[in-house]
Amino acid sequence: GKGRVHLSLGCIAVFLVSKNGETEAVVEITGFYLHFVAMVTGHRVSSQGDLGRRFQTPGLGCSHRSLCICPRWEEEKKEDGVKWTQLEHRGPYFAPLYEPLPDDVQFYYNGKPLKLSLATEEIATFYAKMLDHEYTTKEIFQNNFFNDWRKEMTSDEQKIIKDLDKCDFREIHKYFVDKSEARKALSKEEKQKLKEEADKIQEEYGYCILDGHREKIGNFKTEPPGLFRGRGDHPKMGMLKRRIMPEDVVINCSKDSKIPEPPEGHKWKEVRFDNTVTWLASWTENIQNTLKYIMLNPSSKLKGEKDWQKYEVARRLKDVVHKIRAQYQADWKSKEMKKRQRAVALYFIDKLALRAGNEKEEGETADTVGCCSLRVEHIRLHPELDGQEHVVEFDFLGKDSIRYYNKVSVEKMVFKNLQLFMKNKDPSDDLFDRLNTSILNRHLQSLMDGLSAKVFRTYNASITLQEQLKALTNSEDNVAGKLLSYNRANRAVAILCNHQRSTPKTFEKSMQNLQAKIDAKKQQVEEAQEELKKAEDDNVEKKKKLLKRLEEQLDKLNVQATDKEENKQIALGTSKLNYLDPRISIAWCKKFGVPIEKIYNKTQREKFAWAIDMADEDFEF
DNA sequence: GTCCCGACTTAGTATACGGCCA
DNA sequence: TGGCCGTATACTAAGTCGGGAC
Structure with missing residues (x-):
């Protein structure tokens, strides 16, 4: 036919079958590999490869047995903004109810049990x-x-419990430590039983049907109640996170x-049928008063296609990035202060992979910044x-209150501009006082369709x-x-x-x-x-071989260290999962024979199934 | 232009799991 | 077989960004 058909591992034959004037790709397979790219017709196939169809393990609503060739309606491009035509699920799995403490585990106030x-x-x-x-040692x-x-508390309790320092939780603490120890010490059979129960819940609540496919849900459980743990110096740490009903x-x-x-x-707050969004359920959390969602797992087609799209936008940036760089360099000399600030900020975002830096509500979250929200106190010249x-x-x-510390030699014009931006300002003033993320992103959008600040991070990574x-x-x-x-x-x-972790x-x-x-x-090598x-004489070859093997092993260990x-x-995980086009890695694996x-x-x-299907060893980002 | 909110991606850490060795 | 250790997964907080109201 006109298009190309990509063959995946395990694929032994592809037939193009004409049916009612339409052609379908029929794929015969061996083994377990149920992921494919094959182009079902009616679709343009570009030589770089459209995402194409990823055939999936058949699920509910799918009549195909060993692999799933989707009904035609799924092939049709959806209207703008429409994310699905069919979505069915069981709703969230609720956190278990509170189990009261046994009577012998007590709370003490002022030394007396209460x-x-x-x-x-x-x-x-x-x-x-x-x-x-x-x-728990922090005052906030x-x-x-x-x-x-x-x-x-009840009003009686309020009358008694007035001072946290007089509260003694140690017995309760010990109870939970013991409980978790006991869990660890469970016999093999008991553990097996627990696992089966968890699997059953996963099986029942962990999947949905989206456009005829059974897809894994990312987070199907509501978050249990507890104390809010913000990161860094968070003004709301320790607040009570209510139980979701x-x-x-x-x-x-x-x-x-x-x-x-x-x-x-019980009943739901609301049931709605909105196919322009991808979430299955949502609720408002009480700490920041923001929405939380139940969404699909990254392995799903919906998420995969979005991910692929993200990298395609970044690849388009590759074509115009030189032009954009030339422009922002020219803008360093602009007569308009606004433009200069925009140009310097964009330079930081491009060169240092800084985040955009939206404004944050003071006192509601930890004091953290990104590029546009940098303050004078955050840089030294x-x-x-x-x-x-x-x-x-x-x-x-x-x-996440991760410290960014870096000393960078910059172009003279950038340096001069920074001096200018900092002139007559207090340390707590905004460095880019004429700029915010929406101005910056509006500008970027005008330079390239789909361009925003974060695309630079993806592209540069x-x-x-x-x-x-x-x-x-x-x-x-x-x-x-x-x-x-x-x-x-x-x-x-x-x-x-700047992806860090604690040691x-x-x-x-x-x-x-x-x-x-x-x-x-x-030691072994020396002995050998x-x-x-x-x-x-007759033993030399054998000994040589042994030595060589030991040396290789030593080598490997040194490399590991x-x-x-x-x-x-x-x-490494964050960039691997979110910033690096997986096709680069897959192409590298293929080229150098690394599994x-x-x-x-x-x-x-x-x-990354989409990428594994798609990339060959010549893939270039 | 600003403020606010909804939807979605990106982030680090806590914990569970499973394989290996004594 | 039990404990140790490294890796995988679960968890959920914290960002980005675009759109709408004013």
Whole structure:
């Protein structure tokens, strides 16, 4: 035919069958691989490859047995903004109800046991569970908790419990510690039973049917009540997060589907049939008064296509980025202050992969900033520093209160502009006082369809990976060596995007373990060398072989240690999952003979199924 | 232009799981 | 077989961004 058909692993034959003047791709398969790209007709197929059809494991509503060729209506392009034509699900799975403490587990006030009402007791257990967490030592946390707790007390309790310092939760705390120990110590059979129960819930509530396919839901459980744990210096830490009731929940599904039943004796807040959104249920949480949603798992077609689209936008940026850079450089000299600020901010976003930086409501969240919301106090200007000219020193808290610290040598014009922007301002004033994210994004949109600040992060992350892989991979290396190169390329991106993690608690110990292994291996290598020297003629080859194997093993361990050390405080996962076009990695795997499983685990392979189907070794971002 | 909100992506950490070794 | 350890998954907070009201 006119199009190309991509064959996936396990695919043994493709037929094009004409039926009623329309052609269908019929795919015969072997083994388990049920993901395909095949082009069902009526569809334009570009040589780069449309996403095409990903055939899926058949689910409810699908009559095909071994693979699923969707009914025609699904092939039709949906109207603008329409996300689905059919959506059926069971509604959320609610957090288990509170189980009262046994009578022998007591709360003490001022040294005396005090029996609490059920509601008061439940909230007390939230605090008790967190007793050995650093949170409970913070004054804001304690105050917020105590305030909210008192609100839920009976008036009698309110009269007695007036001082958190006089509250003794230790017995309750111990009860929960013991309980979790007991859970761990359960026999194999008991654990198995628990697992089966969880699987049953997953099976019942964890999937929905979307346009004829059974799709996995991302978060099908409502969030249990507890104490809010914000990140960083959060003014609301310790506040009570209420229990979500069916009466709080809005259900979204299709009109003609089986509408989920609320739990007995309850009703939904609302049932709506909105096919322009992708969520299945929503509720308003009480801490920030914002909406929370139940949505699909990243493995779903809906999410996959969106993800693919995101990378396609970033690839389009690649074509125009030179022009955009030239323009913002020219704008550094603009007569309009507004334009200059926009141009400098965009330069930061492009060069340093900063986030856009929306305004935040003061006092409602931790004080964090992004590019547009930078304040004067967040940068320091050094005309000269460590032998470099025009150095900008950044020091601020970004998303999740992760510190961004960086010293960057910038163009002279940028430096001068920054001096200008900071003139006559207080440290707490906005650096870019004539700019915000909506102005910036409106401008970006005018430069390229679909362009916004975050696209630069995606683009720069992906292009960096591609370049680093090219620079670092040595085709002579063994798989372990190639993987080290991959991790280093990945790490370059994580550093660019400032993806950090706290050093794992077990880091030192596991490093020691690894070092011990290395030492032991070294010893073995030395011994093998001795043996080889002493070996008789007919034994030399054998000894050589052994030595070689040991040396390779030692090599591998050393590589592991290097990798581990370099990764100590850097989180690779976030960029891998959200910023790096998976087709780059897949192409690299194919080109250098590295199994994809070495790069992506099962969940990640499911998420990136679209890319695994699509990318061949020549893929270029 | 500003403010607000809804929908969606991106983020780090806590915990569960499962394989390996003594 | 039980405990240890590294990895995978669960969890949910915290961003981005566009659209509508004013």
